Amino acid sequence: MLETSRPKTVLSMQSQVVGARVGNSVAAFAMERLGVRVWQAPTTILGRRPDHGPPGGGPLPAETLGSILDGLAGDGALGEIDAVLTGYLGDGDQVAVILDIVQRVKAANANAVFVCDPVLGDEGKLFVSESIADAVLNGLAPHADWLLPNAFELGLMTGKEIKDLETARDAARRFGKPVLCSSLRTPTGLGNLYASPGADWFCETPRLPRAPKGAGDLLSALFTARRVKGEAPAVALEAATGATYDVIVRSLAAESEDLALPAAQGVLDEPVTWPQAQRLEM
Numbered sequence: 001m002l003e004t005s006r007p008k009t010v011l012s013m014q015s016q017v018v019g020a021r022v023g024n025s026v027a028a029f030a031m032e033r034l035g036v037r038v039w040q041a042p043t044t045i046l047g048r049r050p051d052h053g054p055p056g057g058g059p060l061p062a063e064t065l066g067s068i069l070d071g072l073a074g075d076g077a078l079g080e081i082d083a084v085l086t087g088y089l090g091d092g093d094q095v096a097v098i099l100d101i102v103q104r105v106k107a108a109n110a111n112a113v114f115v116c117d118p119v120l121g122d123e124g125k126l127f128v129s130e131s132i133a134d135a136v137l138n139g140l141a142p143h144a145d146w147l148l149p150n151a152f153e154l155g156l157m158t159g160k161e162i163k164d165l166e167t168a169r170d171a172a173r174r175f176g177k178p179v180l181c182s183s184l185r186t187p188t189g190l191g192n193l194y195a196s197p198g199a200d201w202f203c204e205t206p207r208l209p210r211a212p213k214g215a216g217d218l219l220s221a222l223f224t225a226r227r228v229k230g231e232a233p234a235v236a237l238e239a240a241t242g243a244t245y246d247v248i249v250r251s252l253a254a255e256s257e258d259l260a261l262p263a264a265q266g267v268l269d270e271p272v273t274w275p276q277a278q279r280l281e282m
Contacts, residue, residue, distance in 0.1 A: 008228045009037040009080050011072075011105070013065075013098060014087030014119075014217065016042035018057075020049045021258040022214040023088055027221035029261050033268040036225040039081070041068055044090030049213060050127075059090025066097040073101075079108035082228045087217055088119040089128070092135030099143055113228075116144035117220040118153045122183065125152075146227075147175060148220045150183040168193050169200060169280065178233070182219055192219070194237045200280040201234045205245040205273060212251050214259050219244045222268065234277040242271035249273075 010031055015023030028038040043065065047056035060068075072078070084102050089095070102114045118136050121127050128136075137157055141147060151162040158171040165184060172179035172195035181193045191204035219240050226236035246267035251260040261268075 006080060007035065007037045008082045008225075009039065010224060010228060011039045011041065011081050011084045011101070012087075012221075013041045013043055013084065015044045015046065015090070016040070017046045017049055017055070019047060020213065021261055022049065023217055026214045026217040026259060026261065027085065027087070029265070030218055030221040030268050031225040033265055034222070034225045034229065035269075036228060039072065039077075041065065041072075043086075043088060043094055051213075060094070062091065062093040062097050065094055066100070069097065069101045073104060078105050081105045081109060081112055083113045083115055083224055085115045085117065085220070085224050086140065087117045087220070089132055089136060089140075092131045092139070095135045095139040098140060102143065113145040114143060115146045115148060115220075115224050116141050117148040117216070118157070119216070120153050120156060122150055122152050122216070144177070146178045146180070146224075148180045148182070148223070150216055151181060151185075152183075154179070154181045165191065165193065165202060169195055173197075173200070180220075180223055180237070182216060192237060192241050194233050194277075196233065199233070200282070201237055201277040202280055203237050203241040203275050203277045205241060205275050208245075208248055208252065210252070211248050212257060212259050215244060215248055218247060218259060218261075234279070238275055238277050239271055242273040242275055243268050245273050245275075246271050 012024055012027045024040045028040050031038045044059040045057045105112045120133050154171050155162045160171045162168045168181050168184050172181050178196040184191045189204045189207045194201045222240035222243055223236050247259055247264045250264040254260050
């Protein structure tokens with residue numbers, strides 16, 4: 001009789017937008033393409049992106065979110081979770097619920113990790129309320145095992161202006177834990193920095209005229225899935241960076257406002273672009 005191993009599993013707690021490829025609809029699609037099982041818990045349910053106008057729906061009350069997670073736990077499933085990945089929050093009160101489920105998951109599986117993508121803003125602008133930003137920065141992020149901010153969010157987290165690779169590296173290393181900082185502008189392109197107590201790696205792709213919403217969610221999901229599956233940080237960085245770039249290129253070619261994930265799904269696990277990660281001197 002053949003033995004089958006349990007698939008790696010991620011509990012993804014992000015936004016759910018019916019008419020857009022952002023949050024959980026990006027993360028679940030990408031990670032499952034890589035063979036990682038994804039359990040989705042929505043932090044907010046909207047009809048459309050808020051930048052299009054009144055989105056409909058709204059954040060899940062903390063009590064409702066907690067009840068959903070209690071239902072999952074009732075099946076004895078928490079020990080199967082290898083990572084809890086958080087993204088956009090709908091309300092600051094959700095932080096206590098998230099930290100509670102992280103604690104329960106780790107009690108059931110000592111090897112599980114908590115991965116926090118802050119999802120607060122980009123290019124100098126917050127797109128959440130100040131109360132949510134404070135809840136993420138001071139309530140959620142300090143408890144994460146891995147942090148996945150973009151350059152703007154890293155600046156918010158450290159109170160430092162992130163101007164280049166060196167300032168990003170200095171800021172990221174202050175946490176004393178793995179940090180993947182995305183969207184770092186360079187003279188020739190756009191790069192992602194992985195900084196950790198053991199080694200720092202930098203990966204760069206050419207700069208594109210724009211990126212559809214959800215590109216950051218995609219990068220975080222791909223990197224998390226590959227790391228959970230056991231890939232080395234540098235390899236996961238290269239593959240996630242290349243695949244995200246490939247999806248953006250195909251989305252722009254299709255003149256799609258959203259990430260063209262179904263059409264471009266083949267590059268998620270087999271990127272056409274494979275940028276080489278540069279190990280930075282300590």
